[in-house]
Amino acid sequence: GESVGLHLPTLSVQxxxxxxxxxxxxxxxxxxFIWYKQESGKGPQFIIDIRSNMDKRQGQRVTxxxxxxxxxxxxxxxATQPGDSAVYFCAENDGGGSNYKLTFGKGTLLTVNP
Amino acid sequence: xxxxxxxxxxxxxxxxxxxTLQCAQDMNHEYMSWYRQDPGMGLRLIHYSxxxxxxxxxxxxxxxxxxxxxxxxxxxxxxxxxxxxxxxxFCASGNLGEQYFGPGTRLTxx
Numbered sequence: 001g002e003s004v005g006l007h008l009p010t011l012s013v014q015x016x017x018x019x020x021x022x023x024x025x026x027x028x029x030x031x032x033f034i035w036y037k038q039e040s041g042k043g044p045q046f047i048i049d050i051r052s053n054m055d056k057r058q059g060q061r062v063t064x065x066x067x068x069x070x071x072x073x074x075x076x077x078x079a080t081q082p083g084d085s086a087v088y089f090c091a092e093n094d095g096g097g098s099n100y101k102l103t104f105g106k107g108t109l110l111t112v113n114p
Numbered sequence: 115x116x117x118x119x120x121x122x123x124x125x126x127x128x129x130x131x132x133x134t135l136q137c138a139q140d141m142n143h144e145y146m147s148w149y150r151q152d153p154g155m156g157l158r159l160i161h162y163s164x165x166x167x168x169x170x171x172x173x174x175x176x177x178x179x180x181x182x183x184x185x186x187x188x189x190x191x192x193x194x195x196x197x198x199x200x201x202x203x204f205c206a207s208g209n210l211g212e213q214y215f216g217p218g219t220r221l222t223x224x
Contacts (some may be wrong), residue, residue, distance in 0.1 A: 008155075034212075041217075041218075042217060043206070043217055046212045046214075049212070089156050091156075101159060101162070101172060102159065102213075104158070105156050106154065106156045107156055
């Protein structure tokens with residue numbers, strides 16, 4: 001998994017498997033978290049978000065889990081497809097000062113093998 | 115509806131040259147921002163704007179200027195390019211989390 005501020009890890013899965021991408025954050029004041037997907041040569045694309053008053057949120061084939069106790073965020077992708085191959089970033093906002101400043105992690109490269 | 119557009123797609127500058135990276139959006143978003151992305155790293159916020167006439171600094175603002183005279187446009191200016199500014203630049207508009215990113219400008223400073 002990744003940590004906001006560390007190296008770019010990789011995850012390789014087989015098509016059809018479930019993928020779990022992890023993110024650790026250090027700012028205990030962060031209260032809003034977002035996952036983005038970035039395909040090669042493109043800008044990031046919003047996937048799903050979660051606020052700190054929730055511990056789980058589901059979207060289409062994706063689930064985000066938030067554990068505030070250990071400051072950990074994860075993105076689960078069900079039935080991973082080749083089109084899911086991309087770099088996935090988590091981002092956080094601490095809600096203070098400006099509600100518009102996001103801090104991005106360095107990303108996890110997901111490779112889906114057919 | 116073109117979304118967020120950026121020009122140019124690629125640019126090579128010599129140290130000391132100036133240039134403006136253009137960004138436009140047609141979704142009537144109040145919030146726009148500029149990020150840079152370096153190899154193996156996430157995006158870092160350079161400057162952002164919460165509306166026409168309002169701009170503020172992000173995490174790495176040094177060496178960059180912005181202005182926001184209209185809702186649609188948010189240009190990023192490099193006054194005197196340095197090799198450390200070699201990067202891919204992304205413009206985004208939207209809300210805090212659900213931002214729409216442009217395709218990026220790949221800038222090389224030699």
